Each structure stands twice: as structure tokens, then as C-alpha cells.
Amino acid sequence: MLDRLFKLSANGTNVRTEIIAGISTFLTMAYIIAVNPGILAEAGMDFDAVFVATCLAAMFGTAVMGLWANYPVALAPGMGLNAFFTFSVVLGMGNSWQVALGCVFWSGILFFVLSAFKVREWIINAIPASLKTGISVGIGLFLAIIGLENAGVVVDDPATLVSLGDVTSLPVLLFFGGFVLITALYYRRVIGSVIIGIFVITLLGGLAGEVEYRGIVAAPPSIAATFLQLDIAAALNVELLAVIFAFLFVDLFDTSGTLIAVAQKGNLLDAQGKLPRLGKALMADSSASVAGALLGTSTTTSYIESGAGIVAGGRTGLTALTVAVLFALALFFAPLAQMIPAYATAAALLFVAVLMVSTISNIDWRDLTETTPVVVTAIMMPLTYSIAEGIAIGFLTFVLVKLLSGKAREINVGVYVIAGLALLKYLLLQ
Numbered sequence: 327m328l329d330r331l332f333k334l335s336a337n338g339t340n341v342r343t344e345i346i347a348g349i350s351t352f353l354t355m356a357y358i359i360a361v362n363p364g365i366l367a368e369a370g371m372d373f374d375a376v377f378v379a380t381c382l383a384a385m386f387g388t389a390v391m392g393l394w395a396n397y398p399v400a401l402a403p404g405m406g407l408n409a410f411f412t413f414s415v416v417l418g419m420g421n422s423w424q425v426a427l428g429c430v431f432w433s434g435i436l437f438f439v440l441s442a443f444k445v446r447e448w449i450i451n452a453i454p455a456s457l458k459t460g461i462s463v464g465i466g467l468f469l470a471i472i473g474l475e476n477a478g479v480v481v482d483d484p485a486t487l488v489s490l491g492d493v494t495s496l497p498v499l500l501f502f503g504g505f506v507l508i509t510a511l512y513y514r515r516v517i518g519s520v521i522i523g524i525f526v527i528t529l530l531g532g533l534a535g536e537v538e539y540r541g542i543v544a545a546p547p548s549i550a551a552t553f554l555q556l557d558i559a560a561a562l563n564v565e566l567l568a569v570i571f572a573f574l575f576v577d578l579f580d581t582s583g584t585l586i587a588v589a590q591k592g593n594l595l596d597a598q599g600k601l602p603r604l605g606k607a608l609m610a611d612s613s614a615s616v617a618g619a620l621l622g623t624s625t626t627t628s629y630i631e632s633g634a635g636i637v638a639g640g641r642t643g644l645t646a647l648t649v650a651v652l653f654a655l656a657l658f659f660a661p662l663a664q665m666i667p668a669y670a671t672a673a674a675l676l677f678v679a680v681l682m683v684s685t686i687s688n689i690d691w692r693d694l695t696e697t698t699p700v701v702v703t704a705i706m707m708p709l710t711y712s713i714a715e716g717i718a719i720g721f722l723t724f725v726l727v728k729l730l731s732g733k734a735r736e737i738n739v740g741v742y743v744i745a746g747l748a749l750l751k752y753l754l755l756q
Contacts, residue, residue, distance in 0.1 A: 332396055332642040339641045344398075347640025348648025351400050353518030354631040357674045358384070358402045359656050360524060360666040365408045365472075366624065369416040369423045374547035377663055379622040382549070385653040387614025387626045392646030395606040398635050399588055400649040401614050404627035405678050406465035406713065407576055409472050411624040414712040415569050426569075427552075427619045428561025433573035434615030434625070440578075441608040453740065456696040457720055458579055459688050460703030464716045465576070466682025467708040473675030476668045477501035496534060497669040500527050504673035512677070517634060520674050527670040541661035552622020571747070572714035577627050581611045584628040588636055695731045699724035718748035 329335055334344070363376040380403055387401030415426040439445075474480040478498050483489035492498065504527035511519035531537040561570070585607055588594070594602075611628055618626040635645045686704075691697050703720025707713055725745040728737050 328644060332392075332644045334642060334644065337641040339639060341644065343639040344642060344644035345648050347398060347635035347638040347645040349652070350517050350638040351398070351629075351632050351635035351640070351645065352649045352652040353521060354634040355400060355402060355629050356518070356652075356656070357520045357524055357671075358405070359653075359659075360663045361405070361671045361674055362403045362408050362623065363663065364666070364668060364671050365412050366423070369412040369426070371423050371622065372551035373664065374660060375549050375551035375553070375622055377660055378546055378549040378657060379552050379618065381653050381657045382621050383614060383618035383623050383626045385650045386617050387610065388646045388653065389650035390610040390613060391607065391628070392643030392650065394643075395603050395610050396643040397585070397588075397594070397603070397607055398640035398642060398645035399585065399607065399628050399632045400635070400646055401611060401626050401628050402653075403618060403623045404577065404580060404625050404629075405675075406469055406682070407573065407580075407625040407627065408623075409468055410572065410576075410713040413472060414714065418711050419569075421566070422557065422560075424555050424557040425560045425566070426624075427556035427622065428558045429566055429569045430573055430625050431556055431558055431616055431619035432561055433570045433577065434612050434619060436570070436574050437577060437612035437615060438609060441605055441612055453575075453579070453744075454696075454724065454736075456689055456700050457703060457724060457741075459685050460700035460720055461576065461579060461713075461717060463683050463686045463700070464704040464707035464720075465713060466679040466685075467704055468679075468711075468713065468716075469675045469682070470679035471708045473672040473679065476675070477672035478669070496536060497531075497667070500531055500534075500536075501669040501673050503527070503530075504670060505676050508673060508677045509680070520677060523677075524666060524670045524674055527673060528666050531667050531670065532665070537665055537667055540665050543658050544661050546657040547660050549622065554620060555622060556619050568714050568718065568748075572717055573625050575717060576713060577611070577615060577625050581608060581628045584630045584632065588628075588630070588632050594641070695727050695733055695736075698727050717744075718752070721745040722748050 328341055332344070334340055359377065359380055362380045363373045366376045367373040384400070384402035391397055391399050391401055411426050411430070415421055415429065416423050471480065478491040478495060479493065479501065480488050481491040504523045507526060508520055508523035511522060516522065528537055532539060585604065614626040618624070686700070689697055689700055699720050702723045703716050706719045707716030710716065721741060721744045725737055725741060728734060
């Protein structure tokens with residue numbers, strides 16, 4: 327039955343290989359179970375309810391990806407998008423988390439429509455590769471500053487805006503030790519390096535009296551505090567359109583990039599170099615975002631950590647279904663997630679930031695008309711505490727630099743449209 331459903335023989339795999347691949351993928355991305363509730367809790371959301379919403383959204387999205395699109399790709403609330411949700415949309419702009427969830431909902435609906443009508447390919451092709459890289463690097467820097475703040479390494483200063491915290495304090499030392507440990511384990515290709523690092527830091531914190539033991543296993547907490555609490559109507563305020571589009575673009579880029587990267591690693595592309603069933607995969611991703619908003623979490627997206635399962639031999643949706651089952655089982659480990667301190671998840675944030683910033687090596691540094699918008703996009707995200715602002719200013723910079731440099735032919739209609747919308751936002755909504 328499994329062979330017929332997932333076409334195991336046709337893809338040169340078997341049940342055992344797919345299950346092992348699913349376990350490998352889950353271990354590499356399980357850190358999100360602890361990190362996501364911690365980030366969204368700072369927006370005023372209930373930690374336990376977000377924990378359940380995170381597991382359920384990941385379970386739903388990954389199961390749909392596996393059963394419908396038949397790809398070994400796992401989904402969960404996206405890193406960077408959850409930080410944008412909390413620190414920009416809620417704390418920065420002063421919106422309630424209910425309204426922010428409404429924005430996530432509408433971005434998922436738009437993504438679904440674009441996928442259904444195949445407009446997504448035009449959008450993906452319209453955005454220059456350099457700006458896509460700039461967005462990825464900017465999100466990485468955004469995560470880095472959040473992680474450093476949560477660990478107490480970077481603190482606010484009235485004279486210089488930021489300053490160095492007490493680097494001799496135990497939480498900061500544990501943070502640095504955890505970050506180094508995660509990096510070393512990842513370099514040695516240890517499966518689950520991030521979650522191992524988080525658990526080691528938590529254990530050391532407990533031995534030092536910094537962490538209170540709450541147990542390991544318990545019945546899943548209630549999700550009532552976040553379930554169907556989104557404000558769909560208020561999210562349609564014209565001032566929030568930029569937020570909705572920011573959620574949409576980042577999810578679109580993340581998903582497309584992840585699917586292509588994973589497909590290349592697993593030799594899943596067809597003879598023309600295209601990904602079969604791309605529409606189904608993107609619609610699975612967008613439906614997961616809608617479901618996540620209803621459950622009570624930020625945008626759910628495809629995870630590049632799915633590559634760990636590909637390396638382990640995963641080739642079909644059975645790998646994804648295995649991950650979905652493991653996320654369901656994770657619901658019973660809420661006490662363990664509650665014990666993990668902020669400095670432990672901060673180490674994971676900084677490590678993810680390193681991976682995202684490393685994509686800057688793809689840029690052609692000899693062409694200033696390409697590198698300038700990348701750098702501007704990247705540095706504006708952490709300095710304005712907003713992914714949306716970084717995208718808007720980055721596109722405006724790209725258009726202006728290209729026009730004044732005599733390279734107007736390198737600007738396509740899609741870039742003009744996005745830059746025009748960004749300009750209108752600053753002229754009319756500031």
C-alpha cells in the first residue's frame with residue numbers, strides 16, 4: 327500500500343530508508359518546537375498554546391506536503407518570519423498579535439491564489455537573484471541581533487543605541503558555549519546538532535541552578551488561548567498591506583528556494599531541470615500558513631533542514647509523513663520545552679543566522695549596481711527591526727541605482743511594481 331501511495335519503488339527507495347530519513351529531518355528542525363513559542367510569547371501570546379500550535383501546524387503542513395505533493399519536505403513556522411511577527415508587526419508597529427495572525431492568514435490566502443493561477447513563477451522570475459540573496463542575508467542579521475539581545479550579549483544604550491552586555495555572566499557564557507558547540511557539531515555533520523546544543527545548554531543551566539525542572543512528559547496543553555483568535559478584518563487595514571506582502575514574499579522566496587535546493591540534492595528535477603508537482607508543493611505550503619494562522623502561529627514554510635532527510639535517502643512523501651508523526655508525538659513533551667531558557671534558544675538563533683548570512687557569497691561583488699542594493703537590504707532589516715522595511719528600501723535602492731547607472735534594461739516590470747508600491751507606502755502612509 328505504501329509503495330503504491332508514495333511510489334517508493336519508482337523512486338528507488340523503501341519504507342525503512344524513508345522512515346530513517348524522516349527521523350533525520352525531524353532532529354535537525356526540532357529546535358523550532360522550543361524556539362517558536364519563546365519568540366511569539368514576547369508578543370504577548372501564551373507559550374503553551376503556541377507550543378501546541380507550532381506542533382500542529384508543522385504536522386499539518388508536512389503531512390499535506392507528503393500525502394498530496396509526495397515530496398520529502400517538512401514544514402514548520404519559519405525562522406525570521408516569527409521574529410518579524412513579534413518584533414516588527416507587534417512590538418514595533420504596535421499591532422495586537424491577533425491582527426498579526428490576521429496578516430499571516432491573508433498572506434497565506436494570497437500565496438494559495440498565486441499558486442493556483444501559476445502567477446508565482448512570474449513573481450519568482452521577476453525578482454533579481456541579488457535581491458533574493460539580500461533578503462536572506464538581512465533576515466539572518468535580524469535573527470542574529472535578536473539572539474544576541476535575548477542572551478544579554480547586546481544591550482540598549484542611550485548614547486550609542488546598543489552596547490556590550492555583561493559577557494562574564496553565566497547566561498552569556500552558556501550562550502557562547504552552546505553556540506560554539508552547535509557550530510562544531512554541525513561542522514562534524516552530527517544529525518540534530520542544533521537540538522543537541524539546546525539540550526546541553528539547558529542541562530548545564532539546570533546544574534547551575536538557572537533552570538527549574540518541570541518534568542519531561544505530560545498531556546498536551548490547551549490551545550484555546552490562540553485557536554481562532556486571529557483578527558481577519560483588522561488585518562485588511564491599508565497600513566498593513568506592506569506587512570501582508572512582506573510575509574508573502576519571504577514565504578514565497580523561502581519555499582521556492584528550499585524546494586529547488588532539496589530537489590537538486592535528491593535528483594528530483596525532471597529532464598528540463600524543473601520540479602514536477604511544483605504547484606501542489608506550493609499550495610501545500612500556503613495552506614499550511616493559513617492553518618497555522620488559525621491555530622495560532624506565525625507563517626509556516628518549507629524547511630531547508632529537509633536536506634538532512636534527502637542525504638539519508640529520503641525521496642518521497644513518506645519521509646515527510648514520518649516527520650509529521652514525530653511532530654504529533656512532540657505534543658506530549660511540553661514540560662521539556664518550557665524548561666529551555668532564552669539563552670539556549672538564542673544560541674540556535676545565532677547559528678541559523680550564520681547559515682543565512684553565508685548565502686552572501688553568491689553575489690558578484692564586482693558589480694556595484696548589484697551589491698549596493700544587497701547590502702542596503704541586509705543592513706536595513708536589523709537596524710529598522712523590520713523585514714518589510716528592508717525589502718521596501720532594498721527594491722527602491724535597486725531601481726534608483728540601476729536607472730542612474732544606465733542599466734534600466736536590467737529592471738523588469740515586477741521590480742518596478744514592487745518599488746512603486748514601496749514608494750507609495752512612504753509617501754502616503756508614513
